[in-house]
Amino acid sequence: xxxxxxxxxxxxxxxxxxxxxxxxxxxxxxxxxxxxxxxxxxxxxxxxxxxxxxxxxxxxxxxxxxxxxxxxxxxxxxxxxxxxxxxxxxxxxxxxxxxxxxxxxxxxxxxxxxxxxxxxxxxxxxxxxxxxxxxxxxxxxxxxxxxxxxxxxxxxxxxxxxxxxxxxxxxxxxxxxxxxxxxxxxxxxxxxxxxxxxxxxxxxxxxxxxxxxxxxxxxxxxxxxxxxxxxxxxxxxxxxxxxxxx
Amino acid sequence: xxxxxxxxxxxxxxxxxxxxxxxxxxxxxxxxxxxxxxxxxxxxxxxxxxxxxxxxxxxxxxxxxxxxxxxxxxxxxxxxxxxxxxxxxxxxxxxxxxxxxxxxxxxxxxxxxxxxxxxxxxxxxxxxxxxxxxxxxxxxxxxxxxxxxxxxxxxxxxxxxxxxxxxxxxxxxxxxxxxxxxxxxxxxxxxxxxxxxxxxxxxxxxxxxxxxxxxxxxxxxx
Ligand code: HEM
Ligand code: FES
Numbered sequence: 001x002x003x004x005x006x007x008x009x010x011x012x013x014x015x016x017x018x019x020x021x022x023x024x025x026x027x028x029x030x031x032x033x034x035x036x037x038x039x040x041x042x043x044x045x046x047x048x049x050x051x052x053x054x055x056x057x058x059x060x061x062x063x064x065x066x067x068x069x070x071x072x073x074x075x076x077x078x079x080x081x082x083x084x085x086x087x088x089x090x091x092x093x094x095x096x097x098x099x100x101x102x103x104x105x106x107x108x109x110x111x112x113x114x115x116x117x118x119x120x121x122x123x124x125x126x127x128x129x130x131x132x133x134x135x136x137x138x139x140x141x142x143x144x145x146x147x148x149x150x151x152x153x154x155x156x157x158x159x160x161x162x163x164x165x166x167x168x169x170x171x172x173x174x175x176x177x178x179x180x181x182x183x184x185x186x187x188x189x190x191x192x193x194x195x196x197x198x199x200x201x202x203x204x205x206x207x208x209x210x211x212x213x214x215x216x217x218x219x220x221x222x223x224x225x226x227x228x229x230x231x232x233x234x235x236x237x238x239x240x241x242x243x244x245x246x
Numbered sequence: 247x248x249x250x251x252x253x254x255x256x257x258x259x260x261x262x263x264x265x266x267x268x269x270x271x272x273x274x275x276x277x278x279x280x281x282x283x284x285x286x287x288x289x290x291x292x293x294x295x296x297x298x299x300x301x302x303x304x305x306x307x308x309x310x311x312x313x314x315x316x317x318x319x320x321x322x323x324x325x326x327x328x329x330x331x332x333x334x335x336x337x338x339x340x341x342x343x344x345x346x347x348x349x350x351x352x353x354x355x356x357x358x359x360x361x362x363x364x365x366x367x368x369x370x371x372x373x374x375x376x377x378x379x380x381x382x383x384x385x386x387x388x389x390x391x392x393x394x395x396x397x398x399x400x401x402x403x404x405x406x407x408x409x410x411x412x413x414x415x416x417x418x419x420x421x422x423x424x425x426x427x428x429x430x431x432x433x434x435x436x437x438x439x440x441x442x443x444x445x446x447x448x449x450x451x452x453x454x455x456x457x458x459x460x461x462x463x464x465x466x467x468x
Contacts, residue, residue, distance in 0.1 A: 072340055103336065105335045170336060170345065171332035172335040211257075213258075214261060215332070215354075216425065217353035218350075219348040219349040231431060233424065234424055234428065234430055235427065236258075237425055238427030240256075241427060244253045
């Protein structure tokens with residue numbers, strides 16, 4: 001398959017960025033979007049040009065490193081898949097594809113398609129953990145957790161922290177990310193000890209990082225590669241109200 | 247900052263204020279509509295005028311009016327504040343927008359629909375409230391209503407405003423439930439039906455009034 005790629009190039013955090021157009025040829029339909037960029041980069045290196053910088057690691061949708069806005073969609077058109085899981089067969093042969101980095105004030109662009117997502121790390125440091133000693137793995141029957149609750153917590157825990165929710169939101173709100181992290185621990189017994197402060201602190205940090213407020217457009221759920229539901233945002237709101245009332 | 251102000255100025259706190267004031271304004275719509283429905287009593291507006299008189303003169307109504315005005319003001323101020331800060335976070339726009347594929351238009355233009363409702367409100371309050379309360383028009387409220395609605399351009403303006411109000415509430419009602427943390431799976435159908443009352447039924451009921459008077463005017467009924 002052949003494609004015309006319009007890719008955002010930016011030398012550094014401070015530099016002005018802009019689009020550059022590249023033609024790529026003979027891409028196998030089963031190639032992933034990142035492999036498409038690999039082919040292009042190999043070509044650029046051969047020609048002595050600067051390769052395109054983009055984040056990636058596991059290339060199997062579990063690490064959350066990759067993340068590109070492809071034709072206006074976080075992680076591209078195929079639902080429930082990270083950029084590394086997008087296959088070129090989901091695009092038309094000869095299509096012009098626009099590739100941009102996540103755009104949000106709290107995610108400054110470092111180079112080309114790479115953004116600084118340490119704002120998420122700081123939100124996690126504010127409360128996305130359990131500090132009580134949980135010891136070794138307890139006997140499975142020692143702490144009974146109903147299956148639906150365990151499932152719901154697991155759905156929230158599927159968040160890979162890629163930032164697609166922020167990238168998709170018109171307000172660059174981080175509510176789905178924070179909701180997934182808070183929800184996962186609020187549902188489980190191990191998370192109870194710090195439940196109140198967690199919601200309070202993580203939202204305070206989210207605001208301090210400069211993420212926008214949620215307008216409930218639900219664009220985040222639509223673009224999440226792990227299909228995390230906005231019902232977790234409803235739970236986060238409940239947790240926050242509860243924290244403020246206690 | 248004290249605990250309450252830090253709560254209410256946080257991103258979630260501000261959204262709660264939007265939801266609470268939004269619901270308060272929604273409750274006002276119900277009261278307003280109920281009284282207006284007396285326009286349809288076939289008594290040349292006697293019942294309607296009695297109610298208008300009551301609303302204009304009863305001492306308990308004044309504090310309620312002030313509360314309503316404050317509710318509007320708070321909803322608008324916080325709405326503009328949210329819109330302004332949210333806009334700033336996304337100064338760098340995408341070259342290609344995928345918004346239409348991941349979210350409803352009504353959810354993305356709340357500020358626009360809200361502002362149109364505001365423009366309507368200014369005109370609307372001037373036409374009826376200010377005229378009757380502060381200027382002696384010498385007309386009963388019923389006469390004022392039937393004259394105003396005899397003008398097709400005025401009616402068109404009313405109907406357009408109601409479309410935008412409906413659109414504001416199409417997103418607003420379920421959004422407020424989500425903000426309160428109540429939009430969980432088991433309540434979604436209930437919330438969606440409740441929302442229909444607000445975004446469809448109430449605007450349609452309001453729309454029936456200008457249409458009724460226009461029709462009466464055109465057929466010489468009044
Ligand atoms: C009868 C009149 C009105 C009613 C019943 C109403 C109702 C609502 C409701 C229920 C919400 C949802 C709140 C939430 O998501 O938690 C909302 C949101 C909003 N309203 Fe109104 N509203 C009215 C008039 C206005 C006016 C005059 C403005 C003018 C600025 C306005 C601006 C907004 C904005 C900007 C939002 C979205 C806030 C956000 O999520 O970012 N509204 N409204
Ligand atoms: S590279 Fe790990 S999720 Fe895409």
